[in-house]
Structure formats: C-alpha cells, structure tokens
Amino acid sequence: MAATETAGTTRRDFLYIATGAMGAVGAAALVWPFVSQLQPDASVLALSTTEVDLTSIAEGQMVTVKWRGKPVFVWNRTEKDIAEAKEVQLSALLDPIARNANLAADAPATDENRAGEGHEKWLVVIGICTHLGCVPIGHSGEYDGWFCPCHGSEYDTAGRVRRGPAPTNLDIPPYQFVSDTKISIG
C-alpha cells in the first residue's frame, strides 16, 4: 500500500475527503426535511382564496373579510370619497406607487390604479398598517380613510398613506371581479 503513496497526496487523503464529502451530502439531505417542514403546509395553502359577495355591502359601508389569516377591507365608496381621492396630486403623496398586486410594480398611485378595475367605487385593500402590522380603524383620521391606533399613521379614501410613520400605501391583494357583484381574492 505504501508503494502507491506519494509525498504530496496520499490514498488516505483521498479517502478522508471522499468520506467527508459524502457525509456532508448526507447531512444536508437530512437537514432539508427539517427546514422544509417550516413552510406553509397543504392545509394552509388550500385556504389561499376568499370570495366576497358585494350585494350585501351598502354604499359607504366598509366590511372586513379574512384572506390568508389577514384582514382585507372591502369598501363601497361614496361619490364624495371618490372625488376626494381623485383631487389629490401625486406629488402630495408620501408613497407615489400604487402597491396594487394586479398592476405593474411601478404603477403610479392614482385613484384609478387603486380602485377596482372598471368598478371605481370599490376599494379592496389589505387591512394591515404598513408600519408595524396593526389593523387601522376605518372612516377616521384627517383624510377620511383609516387611522392606525398604534402609531398614528393616516390613510386617505384610496388607502394611500398621508401621514407617517407608515412608509407605504395599504397593499392591494391580488383579486378579480368574478361578476359585477362578486370578487375573488387570492
């Protein structure tokens, strides 16, 4: 055996490295299931779509539905609310991006881009303050939209942040109008 060994690398060096590499592959393969089990399981993924019937929401009324465990505000806005939102210049906004999952990532935060497509009286936003995750209170604050009780962020009638500390507008979840009176979120 010694005859096959050279001063540089030996047969034993090769065996050490091959064994170590095999051991590392095995350890990684063993660790993966224990990491993978942390992700949302099949029963959670199965609940990722929520349908909302709009006929029962009167004009001016705001309802909260649950989607993926989060509150989603569905607001049947009045003419006054819409007009108020349309008056605002983009330059007056803290966050000029629409944050609408159904549009391009850089779409501007106009009321058209915030409201439902072809259904401008409907506003659908995720009811979680973009500051630190509290649920803002509707129909309140200086801008007639939402006021967050935790740290005083205020949102307007298009769900756009108008006073900090929240950094971005309320997110709009992916959703579509299944019919004129029904939306499907997720």
Added chain:
Amino acid sequence: MSGHSTFEPKHPALKWFESRLPLVGLIHSSFVAYPTPRNLNYWWTFGGILSLMLVCQIVSGVVLVMHYTPHITLAFDSVEHIMRDVSYGWLIRYIHSNGASMFFIAVYIHMFRGLYYGSYKAPREVLWILGCIIYLLMMATAFMGYVLPWGQMSFWGATVITNLFSAFPVVGPTIVEWLWGGFSVDNATLNRFFSLHYLLPFMIAGVVVLHVWALHVVGQNNPTGVEPKSPKDTVPFTPYATIKDGFGMVCFLIFFAWFLFYIPNYLGHADNYIPANPLVTPAHIVPEWYYLPFYAMLRAVPDKLGGVLTMFGAIIVLFFVPWLDTSKVRSGVYRPLFKQFFWIWVAVCIGLGWLGAKPAEGGYVIAGRILTIYYFAHFLIILPLLGLFEKPKAVPASITEAVLGKNRGAAPASAGVSAPQTKG
C-alpha cells in the same frame, strides 16, 4: 474527567476563555484524549448509537410538536395532518415512531452487552444503576408518546397500563384517578401525558450526562474484564473510538433507514389508525414490541396484584445485579458456565417477548409461567450460585496480553497501534 487534560490552547483568545471556563479542555479530555481500552469490540459502539438516537428523538419530536394538537377531538386528525399536509411530515413522524423502536433495539443490545461482560460489577455499580434509571425513563416516555396519536391502541394501551396501578391495595384506585385527572382516560390524561412526554426526554438527557460522567470516572469495561494497567492497554478516544463508533452509527442508521423507508408501519399496529373509541376495545390488544416480555409476565400470574408486582420486579431486579452476581471474574468470556446460562436467559427473554404477542390462553400461559420463573431464577438463584461453584478459565494478565498473546504482550507494540498514544 479521569486524569488531566492534555489540552493546551495556543490561540490567545482561546487561552483567555479556557482560563475562565475550561470547556474545550473538558471536551478534549472526555472525547479526544480519553483513554479507551484497545480491545473494545463493536458491542461497545451502542452507547454512542444510543446518544445519537436520543438526539434523533428529541429533534424529530420537537418538530412534530410544531404541528400536533394535544386535544381528544383534534389529536388523531393532527397526526394525519402531519402525514398528509406538512412538508416531509410523513418522514419526520416515521423517524420518530420507528426511532423509538430503534432506541429500544439499541438499549437492549447495550444491556445484554453489559450483562455478558460484567460491566455492572465493582466499581461500576452506580454506572449500571444510572443506566437502569435511563431504561425506566425510556419506557415511561415511550408509553406516553404512544398515547398521543389518540388511536384505538393509544387509548386502550393508556387504559390498561394506568389500570396496573389500581392493583395496589387501598391507594390504587385513587392513584389511577389522579393519573387520569378524571374517571377514565380522557382529555386531561392526554394533556398531562403530552406534557410529560416532552419533559422526560430531557430528564433522560440529564441522567445520560451522569451516566457518561460515571463512566469516565471508573473507565470503560472491555471484553476481557481486566482493567487497563499500562498506557499500552489503551488508545486515545479520538481517532480510535470516534471512528469505530461513527462506523457503528452508520451501519445502525442503514438498518434504521430500512424500516423507515420500506416498512415504516411494520412495528406498529393497524388498529392505531382507528380513532380512539372509549366505548369499544379492539379484539386483540398488545403493547409495543419492546414491552412484550413484561406483558407476558403480567399475564402469567393469575392474580392482579401479583402480576403487576412480577412485572415491575422484572425491572427492579436489574438494579441489584451487581450484588446478585457473586463471581470474582468480571467478563463472561472466562466463565464457561455463566456463558451458557447467559444465552439461555437471552432466549428466555426473547421467548417471553414472543409469548407476549400471543393470546393469553392455553399453552401460551403455561409457557409464560415457566419462562417467567426462569427469568427470576436466573438472577435470584443461578447468578449467586454460579459465583460459588463455577471454575473460571484463566484471565489474561493484561488487555495487551489478551490482544497480542503472551509472548508479544511484553514486547513493544507495533508502530501503527501505539503511535498516537497520549497519556490519559
């Protein structure tokens, strides 16, 4: 822990730390420089394998708890949820349930090894008793874990085992009510078993630390039963024992993986995939395989209290083995008669296990009685008398002599064996 650490830190930061907490030195002296007898065979790798299994059970168990719900209306479904919905949940649950069986296979081999080579004899009595305590804790832990899936076997196993305590006069029924937290096995029982099933493995880990501590104080036994007398009789733990233990673990894990991936339900019972029903007992109820010998003893005695005492006695007697064995010779290798009786006793244990899985009727009960009597006779009659009447073979003067033969034992050992020798 035995002898001084030969660890001398070079790096200034490590020196600074070592002078304040000699942790690396402790690890070095316990698992690197620690002298192990040079003649340890593969039966000695099961201590390491058991440590590995304890870690395996704790890690997989902690993960299962992330997905399990300990409530009678949800427990069964949450286990099925783990099997179907959770990513790799099936794998982790099968690791845990088969891991329990592997743990017991390893502990039984470890115990048979200790009994064959006399590892319980002075000065290792405390080491042996700590091991018996670990075994008891393992049985309690495994029993409570089996209740958690809340299937038919879980429920009726819990009912039968807790009812064992009702055999004790006067206090029995009260003890059982307190175990249950009610008047039958119910939600309160499930919750407390869940709590204790999480606690006990950490108690096992604590006693394992004491077990290893005691081992490192008195040193390992070896197949000759002769204590190491010179540095030539030992080799450093690393690389010799670590590599040998590592190889043993890999082989054991292959065996484990065979069950895990090909026959994951072989050691379980189909009835436990039926949700618990407090109104109907399954027709054929047996405990998990690792309790079967004790279950056979319980059924062999035609008296409730007597059966329970016999069953517990079968384990209690193990605590007294260091004093029941009167032989001066430690290892079974040099005890021709003991060797034969040892293997008869092993066969009796396996026979009891086989009988435990059979229905309690006719010839099975009679056979169970004979084997139960023999089990106790081995400890209470054969072991004490053997020491008095047996004529042991000549014991070698040293481990090295046993390994290399009488002539070479005194000569310097070959370079390959003694080169990395360090003082322990």
